[in-house]
Amino acid sequence: xxxxxxxxxxxxxxxxxxxxxxxxxxxxxxxxxxxxxxxxxxxxxxxxxxxxxxxxxxxxxxxxxxxxxxxxxxxxxxxxxxxxxxxxxxxxxxxxxxxxxxxxxxxxxxxxxxxxxxxxxxxxxxxxxxxxxxxxxxxxxxxxxxxxxxxxxxxxxxxxxxxxxxxxxxxxxxxxxxxxxxxxxxxxxxxxxxxxxxxxxxxxxxxxxxxxxxxxxxxxxxxxxxxxxxxxxxxxxxxxxxxxxxxxxxxxxxxxxxxxxxxxxxxxxxxxxxxxxxxxxxxxxxxxxxxxxxxxxxxxxxxxxxxx
Numbered sequence: 344x345x346x347x348x349x350x351x352x353x354x355x356x357x358x359x360x361x362x363x364x365x366x367x368x369x370x371x372x373x374x375x376x377x378x379x380x381x382x383x384x385x386x387x388x389x390x391x392x393x394x395x396x397x398x399x400x401x402x403x404x405x406x407x408x409x410x411x412x413x414x415x416x417x418x419x420x421x422x423x424x425x426x427x428x429x430x431x432x433x434x435x436x437x438x439x440x441x442x443x444x445x446x447x448x449x450x451x452x453x454x455x456x457x458x459x460x461x462x463x464x465x466x467x468x469x470x471x472x473x474x475x476x477x478x479x480x481x482x483x484x485x486x487x488x489x490x491x492x493x494x495x496x497x498x499x500x501x502x503x504x505x506x507x508x509x510x511x512x513x514x515x516x517x518x519x520x521x522x523x524x525x526x527x528x529x530x531x532x533x534x535x536x537x538x539x540x541x542x543x544x545x546x547x548x549x550x551x552x553x554x555x556x557x558x559x560x561x562x563x564x565x566x567x568x569x570x571x572x573x574x575x576x577x578x579x580x581x582x583x584x585x586x587x588x589x590x591x592x593x594x595x596x597x598x599x600x601x602x603x604x605x606x607x608x609x610x611x612x613x614x615x616x617x618x619x620x621x622x623x624x625x626x627x628x629x630x631x632x633x634x635x636x637x638x639x640x641x642x643x644x645x646x647x648x649x650x651x
Contacts, residue, residue: 381409381419383623386426387433387446388528389552390471390571391611395446395630397638399423402629412625423626427552429526434459437615443623444613448571449528451614459616466627468635469644472595472608473533473569474587476557480564482506482513484586491591492606496537498567501544506565520547521559521568528609529553533569536607561585569607572600576643597645611644 385395403423409416425446428436433445434455448471456463475495477483487510490498497503499520506513522543523529534543550556553574560566561584570578570585572595578585587595590607599605619627629635631648639646 380422381417381622382422382424383444383626384424384426384442385433385444385446385613386428386436386442387444387613388430388448388611389427389554390448390528390573391446391468391613392425392427392552394468394611394635394638394642394644395613396425397642398630398635399425399626401634401638402626409622409625413621416622416625429524430528430531431526434614437617443617444615446613447528448611449532449609451612459614462616462618463614464616464619465612465614466630467610467612467647468630469573469611469639470600470608470647471611471644472572472600472605473529473536474572474575474585474595475567475590475607476560476570476575476585476587477567478560478562478564479583479586481566481586483509483588486510486512487588489589489592492537495588495590496539496541499533499538499543499547499569500541501546516565519563519566520544521556521563521566522547522549523553523556523569524549524551529569529571532609533607537569557585572645573643580643600645610647 403421406412410418430447436442437445438458507515553571556568557570557574557578560568593599593605595605600608633650636646636650
């Protein structure tokens with residue numbers, strides 16, 4: 344566990360350091376200078392990362408320079424940087440001036456909004472949920488399709504450690520728990536919705552991204568993890584390798600997530616505390632266009648907006 348936390352710290356430090364390198368050495372932030380040069384910087388959630396990275400790439404390929412988007416914009420090359428690092432890192436990067444936008448896969452905390460100031464704005468791109476997923480070959484998938492919140496809590500807290508403790512008809516095999524790393528928004532969402540005052544077992548294997556978490560569970564017949572709805576759908580795109588349990592009798596699907604009936608869910612968004620510049624607004628409009636809608640769906644998420 345200690346080795347994983349050290350590795351995570353190194354990754355997050357590199358993310359922030361990379362963005363810090365875009366600034367100047369003076370006392371004032373160079374954000375105005377970089378914006379005039381056509382640069383936008385996003386940092387944070389690994390859940391939103393593939394969506395924003397894909398859109399940044401297609402936007403740049405299509406227009407190349409900002410004046411091709413709108414003649415009123417500067418004749419400068421489009422440079423949109425997107426770096427993963429976790430929801431908390433994303434908010435901190437905006438606060439510290441090393442990123443324009445923080446990508447977040449959870450509700451933004453009141454203290455974070457306050458830290459970003461009166462200019463706080465958020466842009467919700469998608470709705471996501473955390474499926475309580477097991478390997479599709481796990482015997483539980485053929486016998487039980489529902490777990491109540493308390494049983495889930497006990498499994499993830501290490502109070503239930505074998506599958507036959509969930510149901511006596513299941514094998515006498517150890518349960519292997521997989522979670523996101525502690526900087527991820529998913530960890531906080533799951534803690535609030537399921538764990539409450541209980542701590543997740545120290546034996547849980549942490550994953551640096553939702554894709555990695557889904558891969559870990561899919562590769563372990565005795566594994567269980569809170570796999571994001573988007574990552575779950577992508578993992579099962581070609582072949583069902585994961586099986587999602589109902590939570591308190593409610594299946595995770597578009598209807599129950601949007602209605603709020605499925606309890607382990609979250610927004611996927613980006614936020615800022617700064618005034619939106621014209622070039623930033625141009626890219627934001629692209630994110631919330633038909634193209635953005637399609638990319639959100641292609642990544643397995645539920646778009647949180649409609650296209651006019």
